[in-house]
Amino acid sequence: MDLKLYVSDTCGFCRRVKQYIDEVGRTDVEYINISHSQEAADELVRVGGKMQVPCLFIDGNPMYESLDIIQWLKDNPQN
Template sequence: MQLDLYMFETCPYCQKVMREIQAEGRTDIVFHDIHKEEEDRQTLIHVGGKEQVPCLFIDGVPMYESDDIVAWLKSHQKVL
């Protein structure tokens, strides 16, 4: 499963998701900071249809809203 999180560091909703990722000790998520990489920002807009973060792409399908992302992460623990 490919997991890509589009975010930026100072976004409080992104911080909420990143805290959950850190608490779970997940290493299977690729981070894309849209304020540091223009290509990542463009990908988010092109694929997701809008420039809203956080956005977790799960096998290329976007999921928005920090509460939804956190709930998904909790219900899909990384398999070691």
């Protein structure tokens, strides 16, 4: 499964998701920081349809809202 989490430096909701990932020790989520890459920001809008973080791409399908992302991660633990 391909997991990419789009985040920004100033987003508290992003910090919430990243904190959860760190707490459970997941290593299968790739972080993509749109604060450091205009190309990543453009890709987020192109694929996801809006400039909103956090956004977890699950095999290319976007999921928004930090609590929804955390719940999905809980329901789909790393193998």
